[in-house]
Amino acid sequence: MTSREDEILQLIKSDPFIQQQTIANLLNISRSAVAVHIMNMTKKGIIRGKGYFIANQQYVVVIGGMNMDILGQPDAAFIERDSNPGKVKGSAGGVGRNIAENLARLGTDVRLISVVGDDAYGDLVLKETKTAGVNISAVNQISNQTTSTYLSLLDNQGDMVAAVSDMSILEHLNVGLLTQHVELIRNAAAIIVDTNLSDTTLAYIFSKFADKHIYLDSVSSAKAAKARPYLSRIHTMKPNLIEAQAISGLPLESESDIDDIAEWFIQHGVKRLFLTMGADGVLYRTEYDEKLMRPLPVSVVNANGAGDAFLAGLVHSQLGGLSDVDACHFASGCAAIALEHANTINPNINELLVQQRIEDVPC
Structure with missing residues (x-):
């Protein structure tokens, strides 16, 4: 050359x-x-x-939401229906975008397909995402549209109390947009989607790219059920317990119900299930394997973003050749690092930091 x-x-x-x-x-x-x-x-x-x-350049495509996140946290115990002194901050967010940024910070070549408005929030989100190392060439900035905005309220311990999202712009993240990027998606080593996408868009992805490794983030209990028609085409899925219950429709009243829910996903065709259970760890299931992974010790500062970091860690480490169990251990390290920072994404996260975090903690 x-x-x-x-x-x-x-x-x-x-x-x-x-x-x-x-x-x-x-x-x-x-x-x-x-x-x-x-x-x-x-x-x-x-x-x-x-x-x-x-040729031979391995990259990941993420198709999903891209938001401006507004986060409020009181200084003391939260008092309902009252003004709580505290701190309010804004940053780039969105499940798909957050996963993409975590991947970029871990060292994975990642391309994001999403939409933002032509407003100040859109400009800010694009700038932050590009600065973090994400390739945003396939992000469309749409005229006369408001950038998706997510407003969340935490308690003084860092757990979420409530959230409101305005994501109407995602109607433009549709099949027509994806057809402009077919070759980009087809040549990816892995595809990550979130259930912020419409049913029509999800159906297109799972039909058009059925032969690809597709990872799915179920986002929330309200949106998780969108995944149900496509379970047999999902390579890896990472719901939490509430999302898994919403998808399966099974009761969640005892510890034995957790095993039944996990088995339901495998019976319906999910290749790899990583069922996140907060302080109780992660239940890993395939057709042939099962393992309960205990969580790493962590001092929670902000509970937002741990799931996004976990899925990014899974994809990054599995593409790097780690076994599912080792990948789950690595992903748990990513989640722990995310939990310990005030931002949704810990800007310090990188592969070396995660390896140092998990090296003395057995799987």
């Missing part, structure tokens, strides 16, 4: 959808010269397909 081809390749790696004229302007050469170099690299097998997909 020539030095000029290498320069072009680096620009393509940073933005797989970069225009040839943009490359020409950046390198101070003609567009026709860029076209010749790209043609030569295509013949050599260095890049392939639409969108300049780089």
Whole structure:
């Protein structure tokens, strides 16, 4: 590969959808010269397909919500129906976006497909997400739309009291948008979706990309039931107990009910189930294996975001070749690190920090 081809390749790696004229302007050469170099690299097998997909480059695609998160927490015990002195802060959020940022901070090449509005929140969310290392080339900023906003209230111990979300813009994260990114999705090593997507969009993904490893985050009990028609096509699923009960419709009144719920998911075709149970740990189930993973010691500062970090840790470590049990242990380390920071995403999280966190704690 020539030095000029290498320069072009680096620009393509940073933005797989970069225009040839943009490359020409950046390198101070003609567009026709860029076209010749790209043609030569295509013949050599260095890049392939639409969108300049780089051969043998492993990446993850996340399709899901992208929000502005507004979080309030009182200084003392929460008093209902009253004004509570405390702190209010805002940051980029959204289940899909949070998973993508955690993946990027762990070192995974991740591409996010989502939508934001053309407002101040949209500009801020895009900037924070790109700064964190996520490729946002497939995020659409839609005119005359309000960026999805999630308002949550914690108690003084860090547990969520209530939340309100305005996510109407996600109607634009639809099949029409995804058809623009078919090759990007098809060439991914793994696809992550959340149930903020519409039923039509989920149906399209699970039909069009049925041969891919699809990971699903069930988001909340209100949205979790959307996953039910697609259980047999899910590679890995990470519901909490309340979400799992909402999907299965089974009772959740005793410890034995937890085993019944986990078995229900496996019988309905889920390949790998990681049932998160808070302080009781994670129940890992496949058709052939079962293991209860105890949680790591943690001082909870903010309960938001632990599940997003956990799923990111699973995907990152499984793509890295870890066994399911070891991947679950790594993911638990990610969740513990997330819980100990005031932000939804701990900005300090990285692979080395997680390894140090779990190395002295047995699976």
